[in-house]
Amino acid sequence: MSSDTPGKLFFKNAVITALFLLLATAVAYLFFRISNNTTNVVILYLLATVLTAKETDGYLPGIAASVVSVLLINLVFTYPYMSLNFTLDGYPFTFLGMLVISAITSTLTAHLKEQNKILQKRDKLLMEAEKEKMRANLLRAVSHDLRTPLTSIIGASSSYLENTGSLNEADKRRLIQAIDDDANWLLHMVENLLSVTRISDQTAGVKTTLEPLEEVVPAAVSRFHKRLPQAQVQVQIPDEFVMVPMDATLIEQVLINLLENAVYHSGSSQPIELQAEVTETDAVFHVRDFGTGIDPQRLGGLFDGDTYSPGESSDSHKGMGIGLSICKTIITAHHGTIWAQNHSDGAEFIFTLPLGEQIYESETDSHSY
């Protein structure tokens, strides 16, 4: 539990034990004065002993409490008052019984506590293992996705530098264009990685604020257009005004990743559909392309950063690797879900964000001020 020193722990246990016993004594004394019934007094001390065992660490306090209880009952509440007498008829048995009951309860509670501790420890280990796995997946995807464009940039620039004399203008332009493309891609990757640093390490959560759906979606689309001006997107958002709790920068990143993914992997130039809708509990986003779809075998592991099918040459650097695994990390941190599926004409990526407690639901009529 806590990292108390043994001395401090002993002190704490002693104080708790004394407190319960004192309380029991006070109440029992009152009771005894009013009703003169020893049975109630015994029950009160029993209660105090059980509570002591529950609230302290180790076996000792519980047993100590039971011994003190027995002595106190004998001393204060049985004839002759204010003196110990172990020769009373039947009383030794009562005392023994109480001692045993207290001992057993304190043993049980102590045992239970220990088990709880073990369980908690195991949970923590499991969570850490999960985090470690996520990190490893991400690293694997990162090293792959970053190395390929870098290789291509270095290749292009060095061949430009070494062969300046023999290259014609068109070749030079092609090389520079390749460098430009890959540098942009790298930047995109780095932005993706940076966005993950916004997710808190401790809680694996994000700081959300209420953001209007109708602002976030168009903002993402316009940033996407800046990068890929030729790609077409059809946007559909609900008519009513909806605020969704989110880290808008991160959700923007997810939308951009999914849109780019659709451009690079659909194998089609048909407009991409981006649709947002609201159910009772969630905001649901769909990104649909009208291309070749996704190999059903890969659907499962798509978001694990492990998306390279054996047939695919490993230099097809616009891999879905980091992008999708970051999407998953972001959506999970928002307590939402993300998945991919095929529809009749292509692939569809869907993610949900829980709405939480809605404050402004649909206040779209004009007010006068």
Add this chain to the structure above:
Amino acid sequence: MNRKLTAILIEDEVNISSLIATILTGESYKVLTAHTGKEGLSLITSQCPDIILLDLGLPDMDGLQIIRKVREFSRIPILVISARTQEEEKVQALDCGADDYITKPFGTSELLARIRTALRHSQRSSASESVYRCGQLTIDFEKRLITRGGEEIHLTQIEYKLVSLLARQAGKVLTYDYLMRQIWGPYSDDNNQILRVNMAHIRRKLEKNPAEPEYIFTEIGVGYRMKEET
């Protein structure tokens, strides 16, 4: 332009600094570069530039401090250069008195456009024009009349105030905080939902398709920017 405009560039990364300097010199600006905040401040006080380009992450001092110091004695437009993920920093810079920001990495045309916008706003000052025109949208500030494609658009009092505020500083991003203070007063709530709701109403009235806005854009986490006049 009969005289060269002077720009002071405060940026600690040499590569980026020389890149921007090359671009601006090519557009016939006179560019002075500083690599530290101190150097930059002394350049500003001695040269009185037309515009300041400022990177917030400087080795010797906080960029925000430079903005505050400059604002103590001058209205020289300041264009902040920042990285994308730090929107809080952008907001702080704008609220300190920076005129606009540009996000790294930027294209040449974007940089030049932002500089032109900032310069225009500083020159126009209070004697601003009485009409805003952009695409099909016209705002007549004197008559308080907004039309799109000749058709009048009816806005409530607050909606009109918001739109005219954005339009008078078109091309420039206005932060949530600034808008809240301008419309609802200095003691307005920290919560900007009322602003968001009003912007939603405006969007529905002004834009043909609120999902693909043409006139008022959202800068995520920062504020709103109205399209420049065309």
